[in-house]
Amino acid sequence: MRSLLPDAARSEGTAALTAVELAGPADDTPFITYDLGVVRRQVAAFRDAFRDRVAVRYAVKCNPDPLVLAAVASSGGGFEIASLAELDLALAAGARPADVLYSNPVKAPGHVAGAAARGVVRFAVDAPEELEKVARHAPGAGVYVRLAVDDTSSRFPLSAKFGTTREEARRLLLAAPGLGLVPAGLTFHVGSQCTDPDAWAHAVRLCAPLMAELQEGGVRLRMLDVGGGFPARYAPSEVLPDLRDVGARVLEALESLPYVPEELYCEPGRALVAESAVLGATVIGRAERSGRVWVYTDVGAYNGLMEAAQTSGTLAFPVTTSRTDLAGGPTVHCTVTGPSCDSSDTLLRDAVLPAGLEVGDRVYLGSAGAYSVCYASTFNGFPLPRARYVG
Numbered sequence: 001m002r003s004l005l006p007d008a009a010r011s012e013g014t015a016a017l018t019a020v021e022l023a024g025p026a027d028d029t030p031f032i033t034y035d036l037g038v039v040r041r042q043v044a045a046f047r048d049a050f051r052d053r054v055a056v057r058y059a060v061k062c063n064p065d066p067l068v069l070a071a072v073a074s075s076g077g078g079f080e081i082a083s084l085a086e087l088d089l090a091l092a093a094g095a096r097p098a099d100v101l102y103s104n105p106v107k108a109p110g111h112v113a114g115a116a117a118r119g120v121v122r123f124a125v126d127a128p129e130e131l132e133k134v135a136r137h138a139p140g141a142g143v144y145v146r147l148a149v150d151d152t153s154s155r156f157p158l159s160a161k162f163g164t165t166r167e168e169a170r171r172l173l174l175a176a177p178g179l180g181l182v183p184a185g186l187t188f189h190v191g192s193q194c195t196d197p198d199a200w201a202h203a204v205r206l207c208a209p210l211m212a213e214l215q216e217g218g219v220r221l222r223m224l225d226v227g228g229g230f231p232a233r234y235a236p237s238e239v240l241p242d243l244r245d246v247g248a249r250v251l252e253a254l255e256s257l258p259y260v261p262e263e264l265y266c267e268p269g270r271a272l273v274a275e276s277a278v279l280g281a282t283v284i285g286r287a288e289r290s291g292r293v294w295v296y297t298d299v300g301a302y303n304g305l306m307e308a309a310q311t312s313g314t315l316a317f318p319v320t321t322s323r324t325d326l327a328g329g330p331t332v333h334c335t336v337t338g339p340s341c342d343s344s345d346t347l348l349r350d351a352v353l354p355a356g357l358e359v360g361d362r363v364y365l366g367s368a369g370a371y372s373v374c375y376a377s378t379f380n381g382f383p384l385p386r387a388r389y390v391g
C-alpha cells in the first residue's frame, strides 16, 4: 500500500487527509476511501468526553455504509434511525432492537409498525398527530419529545422543520399514558455542524423547568437525548469546540436538572464519520472563463458531495492533488466543479491548486464521509464513488 498523500498535506491536513492510505490503484475514480480506524477512534472520543455516562447512538442517515456501521458497533456505539430500512441496516450491524432510537420526529405509519414488530421500543414525537400515530402502530411504546432549541450556531439548522415548545412537550408527555404509551423522555438537536461549545449544555438546562413541571404532574422521565450536531473538521484552520469541553459542559448542566434520567444519549453523525473518508476524483476538463480557472472532475455535488451544493461550494473540504511534483510551485485560485451540466454541481468555489494541474490528474477531497455518498445520484449518467476501506 502506498501513501495517498504528499507529506505536506499530511502535516497540515485534517484527520482524513492525514490518515487515509490508498487501498488500491489511484486511477479508478471516483472512489471514496474510508479509514475505519478514524470511526472507531471517534466513537471512543465521544465515550471518553462524556465519561461513558452518555451512550452513543450513531445517526445512520449520515453514512449508512455497512462497514462504517460495523466499526461503530465494534467500538461500543449504538444507532439512531430515520426509517425502517435504516433499522434493518442497524440490526445487520449487530444492534439490539431495544437499544435503537427512532428519532425521526415524523415517521411513515408503516415504518412505525415495522419497527415495533422488530422490537424497537422508543420513538421520538413532536406533535399530537405523531403521538396518536405511535399509539396506534406501536402500542405500549416509549415516547420522547423533540424540543425546538436554538440552532443559530450551526451550519445546517433543523429547528424550523422539527421540534416543539416546552408547553406542547408537557402536554404530549402528560397525554402519553392515556394513549397507552410510556412518557420516556426529551430530546433536541442544536443543528448540524454546531460550533458553540455551550449549545448542548444550554439546551439541557432548558429542560430543567419542564422536567420539574412533569414531575409535579406525576411523570418522571427515564431518558434524555442531547441529539447530534457535533462538528467535524473541514478547513484545517477552522476553530472548533473541543469535544471534551462540550462533554464536560453537558455533564455539568445535568446537575441543574431536578433529577438525572437514568438513560442518557447522544446522536452524533457527522463528527463520527466525516473525517474518516477521502473522495478521489480525476480531472476531466479545465477552462478559463472571465479570467477564472474552472477545474472539472468526475465527481461533483450530485454524485458525491451534496452538501457542497447546499452550501454553494463554501463548505471547505480540504483538497490536495496527485501532482506532488508541482508542490511549492505556482498555484491558482479556481472553482472545482462536477461533471454534470448543472451549475450547482460545484464542489469548491475557491480552491488553491497547482497552476499546472491537467486533465487526467487526481484531486483528493478530505472530510468526505458525512452526508456525501448516501445523498448521491447518478444524475447525467455519472457513477457513484466506489467504496474502499482501510484501518
Ligand SMILES: Cc1ncc(COP(=O)(O)O)c(C=O)c1O
Pocket: 059, 062, 080, 103, 104, 189, 191, 192, 193, 227, 228, 229, 230, 267, 268, 269, 270, 271
Ligand atoms: C434526529 C437526528 N439525530 C442526529 C442527527 C445527526 O446530526 P449530526 O450529523 O449533525 O451529528 C440528525 C441529523 O440530521 C438527526 O436528524
